[in-house]
Amino acid sequence: MNDESTNASITTIKEAYKLVKPYINKTPVLTSKTINEIASKNCGKNRQIYFKCENFQKVGAFKARGAINAVFRLSDSDAKKGVVTHSSGNHAQAIAYAAKLRKIPAHIVMPSNSPMVKKNAVEGYGAKIYLCEPTLDARESTTKRIMAETDSSFIHPYNNDNVISGQGTVFLEFVEQLREKGVDIDTIISPVGGGGLMSGVSISAKSYNKYINVIGAEPSGANDAFRSLECGKLLAHSQGQPNTICDGLLTTLGSKTFQIIQKNVTKIITIEDSYILKAMKLVWERMKIIIEPSSAVPVAIALFSEEFKKLNAESIGIIISGGNVEIDTFPWSKSKF
Secondary structure: OOOOOOOOOHHHHHHHHHHHHHHOOOOOEEOOHHHHHHHHHHHOOOOEEEEEEHHHOHHHEOHHHHHHHHHHOOOHHHHOOOEEEEOOOHHHHHHHHHHHHHOOOEEEEEEOOOOHHHHHHHHHOOOEEEEEOOOHHHHHHHHHHHHHHHOOEEOOOOOOHHHHHHHHHHHHHHHHHHHHOOOOOOEEEEEOOOOHHHHHHHHHHHHHOOOOEEEEEEEHHHOHHHHHHHHOOOOOOOOOOOOOOOHHHOOOOOHHHHHHHHHHOOEEEEEOHHHHHHHHHHHHHHHOOOOOHHHHHHHHHHHHOHHHHOOOOOEEEEEEOEOOOOOOOOOOOOOOO
């Protein structure tokens, strides 16, 4: 389904921003005095953190950017046949939303364990859901079947140049907003799942400042990106299945995203779920905003990672990737940390 080479660049990201801008929210940049104090105290340095809050984006996550860019770049003849994708939730919602905007059919393959809030949202945008077993093989085989039955265009959740370019608009917009505040950041931290966001952000960031620290944030229980960069080749999850509260980061890197991340990312830092939940709870309590576990990974690393504490970083940008949470089952209600 995928070509290994990538054409995503700062040029395609700027073009994507022009296309998607009318259909997306210009999400806010927030700060927290309390979180800055914790980050500074923990590392013994004065650190300022700026949060790019894509939890306020259409569909509740950054994924709207890449999905709209990909769907709207289809030819009219291809578009009218519809689109198909596989996703645990946020990309699913984003494709459903983009297809609704373009008034075309959307077929969404979702793992059976996807959060109900995300399934409901996908159906709410008018897409048809096909449930499958929660494995990559099941996702891909079901997707191939739907493609054959419908002749619809496949839009990969991350290993797609138009998706990557759309996600890269997050950083372009972030930088514009920071400049209005007179701020230059020396470090950017983004979550890593399949790597679409990380890839797009890294391209934009290196165009902004070739010396910027570009940090990938990954749960220890789903550390394929960390291990892949360590050994220089794409690896699957160890033990076969990921084990983390971060449902949005369960996928492995793709051929395109691995190539970009290998080139642009300073390092991948991993952290345990207990710290991720602690960071998530802190953001909910102190910043009064809802973020999902995947979004809390870069926050946890900025606050609690011993490796990050040693990094020369004073002005730090964090991508809050989404805020789609099962409200009925608070993840910290049964956890101790």
